Amino acid sequence: MNELDVLNNIASNLTERKSSAALSNYEVLCNNISFTHGLLERGIAYIEIIITKIKNTLSNNNLLNRDYQKNNTLNAFTLLIPSLLLNDLEVIKKLSIYTEPDDRKGINIDNLQKLHRDFIDYNNLATATRQLIDSLVSDAYQIQRLDPKEFNYHVLLSLNSFEKYATKSIRQGLFNEEIEESLEEFRKLSFREWKNSSITKCENITFANKVDYLFSELQKNSPDDILFTDEIKNLFKFTSEFTHIGYISTFFTSQAGSQPIFGSEKGPYLPSTENFSELKYQILETCINFIYQVYLPSIKVCIDTTVLDSNNYIIQTDLNNLIKLFEKGIKTRNNDYYFFVCSSLIDSTQSITLPCLCGYENSWISPHKDSDLFCTGCGSSYNIIGMEGDPGYIFTSNGPIKVIGSSVPDIQDLSYAEQQKLMDEYTKLSSQNK
Numbered sequence: 001m002n003e004l005d006v007l008n009n010i011a012s013n014l015t016e017r018k019s020s021a022a023l024s025n026y027e028v029l030c031n032n033i034s035f036t037h038g039l040l041e042r043g044i045a046y047i048e049i050i051i052t053k054i055k056n057t058l059s060n061n062n063l064l065n066r067d068y069q070k071n072n073t074l075n076a077f078t079l080l081i082p083s084l085l086l087n088d089l090e091v092i093k094k095l096s097i098y099t100e101p102d103d104r105k106g107i108n109i110d111n112l113q114k115l116h117r118d119f120i121d122y123n124n125l126a127t128a129t130r131q132l133i134d135s136l137v138s139d140a141y142q143i144q145r146l147d148p149k150e151f152n153y154h155v156l157l158s159l160n161s162f163e164k165y166a167t168k169s170i171r172q173g174l175f176n177e178e179i180e181e182s183l184e185e186f187r188k189l190s191f192r193e194w195k196n197s198s199i200t201k202c203e204n205i206t207f208a209n210k211v212d213y214l215f216s217e218l219q220k221n222s223p224d225d226i227l228f229t230d231e232i233k234n235l236f237k238f239t240s241e242f243t244h245i246g247y248i249s250t251f252f253t254s255q256a257g258s259q260p261i262f263g264s265e266k267g268p269y270l271p272s273t274e275n276f277s278e279l280k281y282q283i284l285e286t287c288i289n290f291i292y293q294v295y296l297p298s299i300k301v302c303i304d305t306t307v308l309d310s311n312n313y314i315i316q317t318d319l320n321n322l323i324k325l326f327e328k329g330i331k332t333r334n335n336d337y338y339f340f341v342c343s344s345l346i347d348s349t350q351s352i353t354l355p356c357l358c359g360y361e362n363s364w365i366s367p368h369k370d371s372d373l374f375c376t377g378c379g380s381s382y383n384i385i386g387m388e389g390d391p392g393y394i395f396t397s398n399g400p401i402k403v404i405g406s407s408v409p410d411i412q413d414l415s416y417a418e419q420q421k422l423m424d425e426y427t428k429l430s431s432q433n434k
Contacts, residue, residue, distance in 0.1 A: 026274040029281055031360050034101040036284045039329040041096060043291065046322045047089055053315050054303065055082040063311040077146050081302060084139045091132045092291070098128045099284050102277065117276035125276075126242030129283050133236055134207065136290065140298035141210045144217055146305060149201035156186040156200060208233050218297050228289065235286055285330060292326035340394055342405030343386035352404060354382060393422060400426050 057063050058078040067074045142151055160183060163175065175183075185199060195202045204210045215221070215229050300319050303312045339354055346352070352364040354373075364372060373382040392408040393400050400422050402410055411419060 029277040033281050037099055050318045051085045068306045088139050091135045095128045095132045098125045099280050117272045123242050126239040130239035130243045136295045137210050140295050143302035144298050153200040153202040207236050214294055288326055292323045296323050338383045338385050340385050340387055340403045343388050345405035346386050395426050
């Protein structure tokens with residue numbers, strides 16, 4: 001094969017796109033995205049709380065290790081760390097915006113085009129992902145190292161580029177006299193000196209280098225960790241192709257091709273809708289995996305470095321709890337839960353409605369076999385606990401719930417006063433068991 005053969009193959013492929021294909025189950029994807037996106041949203045709320053605690057702790061001189069106390073060499077990091085984490089929080093929130101589950105309310109044949117996904121949709125999702133993974137890797141690297149020269153290199157490099165096209169008003173709001181002096185000092189350096197000078201240093205230049213460093217420092221070197229390292233690097237390359245408007249990403253997303261209309265219980269949809277959802281779910285899962293396996297552990301390392309051992313317990317506990325929340329959610333897709341059902345109903349010929357937390361309602365039909373205890377919406381499996389008699393409501397670690405088949409009203413159908421009374425009983429019982 002010569003260069004013209006290759007050129008002709010490329011021309012054929014980039015001008016004769018195949019018909020769109022959908023290779024996944026759209027209903028399952030929608031439900032999985034809904035749950036995983038909800039998991040990310042809960043994590044964002046928890047991260048906000050943790051950042052506030054970190055900021056308050058780092059502002060208290062008595063809680064810090066000597067080098068990070070006021071007037072000591074590394075005190076500047078007590079101001080920089082919360083800023084980095086708040087920046088990261090913003091890019092995580094941005095990804096959350098672009099990974100929301102599809103809204104299919106009111107979708108029919110006439111307005112089905114609303115579900116079509118094209119270049120702008122893919123580019124927004126990929127760019128938000130690229131920004132998240134790039135920012136979190138870079139900042140996890142910085143807060144693990146807490147090296148002045150390393151931090152100077154990355155910030156001065158960024159400011160040097162930013163300043164080139166910044167408007168006067170932006171410059172006025174961002175560039176004070178001190179930073180102008182630092183930039184002037186940086187510009188005295190040659191390009192080769194940037195990576196190793198009296199004020200700057202960068203031992204791991206590329207994204208891949210930084211990923212390898214983080215995994216090495218966290219001692220994540222199992223076969224699964226190595227595979228996940230490659231997954232992070234591949235996600236970066238894939239999303240960079242969209243962000244930088246590469247040939248393949250533009251071609252793939254800008255030409256619709258022929259699209260058959262698919263149907264389900266919730267209405268019609270298009271192959272492009274399903275393909276986009278498949279990518280969205282994969283990105284959500286990979287990013288959450290990175291947050292709890294690498295980013296949050298890097299914050300733990302940072303807190304251990306800057307805060308006295310006797311004062312970092314609360315923050316470390318919160319970080320561990322958030323890691324467990326993400327880990328359990330991703331591994332189980334929340335399938336580790338139980339339904340409480342009246343035994344008489346289980347023994348009957350009546351179908352039993354089991355509402356999954358993914359939003360899908362499953363009908364457990366007679367003869368109520370254990371092998372049928374799974375959600376057709378997200379694939380989660382269930383456990384059933386039979387309750388004798390007519391127990392009404394029971395108290396679980398998640399609060400009061402109605403036993404399925406009981407004669408009492410659903411909790412949401414109770415009056416406010418009745419709901420409050422039930423919650424008071426639950427609170428009283430919980431306090432007694434502590």
